Amino acid sequence: MTFTYYGHSCFLVEVEGKKLLFDPFITGNELAKDIDVTSIEADYILVSHGHQDHVLDLVAIAANTKAKVICAWEIYVWLGKQGIENVHPMNIGGQWKFDFGTVKCVTAQHSSGLPDGSYGGNPMGFIISSKEKNFYYSGDTALTLDMQLIPQFAVIDFAVLPIGDNFTMGPTDAVRAAHMINCHTVVGVHYDTFGFIKIDHKDTNDLFTRNGLSLLLPQIGETISI
Numbered sequence: 001m002t003f004t005y006y007g008h009s010c011f012l013v014e015v016e017g018k019k020l021l022f023d024p025f026i027t028g029n030e031l032a033k034d035i036d037v038t039s040i041e042a043d044y045i046l047v048s049h050g051h052q053d054h055v056l057d058l059v060a061i062a063a064n065t066k067a068k069v070i071c072a073w074e075i076y077v078w079l080g081k082q083g084i085e086n087v088h089p090m091n092i093g094g095q096w097k098f099d100f101g102t103v104k105c106v107t108a109q110h111s112s113g114l115p116d117g118s119y120g121g122n123p124m125g126f127i128i129s130s131k132e133k134n135f136y137y138s139g140d141t142a143l144t145l146d147m148q149l150i151p152q153f154a155v156i157d158f159a160v161l162p163i164g165d166n167f168t169m170g171p172t173d174a175v176r177a178a179h180m181i182n183c184h185t186v187v188g189v190h191y192d193t194f195g196f197i198k199i200d201h202k203d204t205n206d207l208f209t210r211n212g213l214s215l216l217l218p219q220i221g222e223t224i225s226i
């Protein structure tokens with residue numbers, strides 16, 4: 001599998017030959033100014049919740065790529081009003097089999113207002129199960145005991161977790177989350193983008209290493225094998 005990082009919580013994973021883009025927020029991210037949004041290809045776009053720093057480029061990329069958007073019911077309704085109709089609505093607890101594998105929506109402890117102030121439904125995390133590997137993207141969330149359920153749903157090969165603190169889990173809780181979901185490989189997201197979430201990379205790496213975990217922090221624009 002390959003994982004491409006576009007900054008903040010935006011990344012693309014290739015699964016079974018399909019390109020899955022998550023939480024598109026690029027043009028508002030000064031750190032991602034070298035990314036050409038119009039060059040991004042996607043077959044699916046998964047949206048964890050409605051906040052601006054997860055949906056800023058959603059409508060433009062969905063229109064450009066014709067990708068199918070997977071998101072909460074309320075975000076599906078909001079997208080429909082903007083002419084985006086290739087959308088598969090879901091909600092927490094539900095799963096659906098797509099042509100790349102299965103998506104299961106799980107709890108995220110956060111909030112989810114859309115940029116125009118409308119209600120975005122509940123925030124979600126996703127478990128992606130495929131013939132290649134399984135992974136968990138928590139979305140923006142606090143550490144929550146619901147994460148203890150995740151090993152019952154799938155064996156997680158890698159997890160994409162926020163580590164920026166202030167609005168979400170910070171590094172210490174992300175380590176606890178990795179233990180709860182029984183996963184040793186973590187890709188850190190939702191850090192450094194703006195002042196409230198800047199982290200010390202060395203301290204954070206050391207923390208994960210001390211706890212027997214591997215923390216991956218790809219450069220923006222970098223593609224890694226995972």
Ligand code: NI
Nearest residue numbers: 049051110140
């Ligand atoms: Ni958020």
Ligand code: MN
Nearest residue numbers: 051053054140
């Ligand atoms: Mn966020």
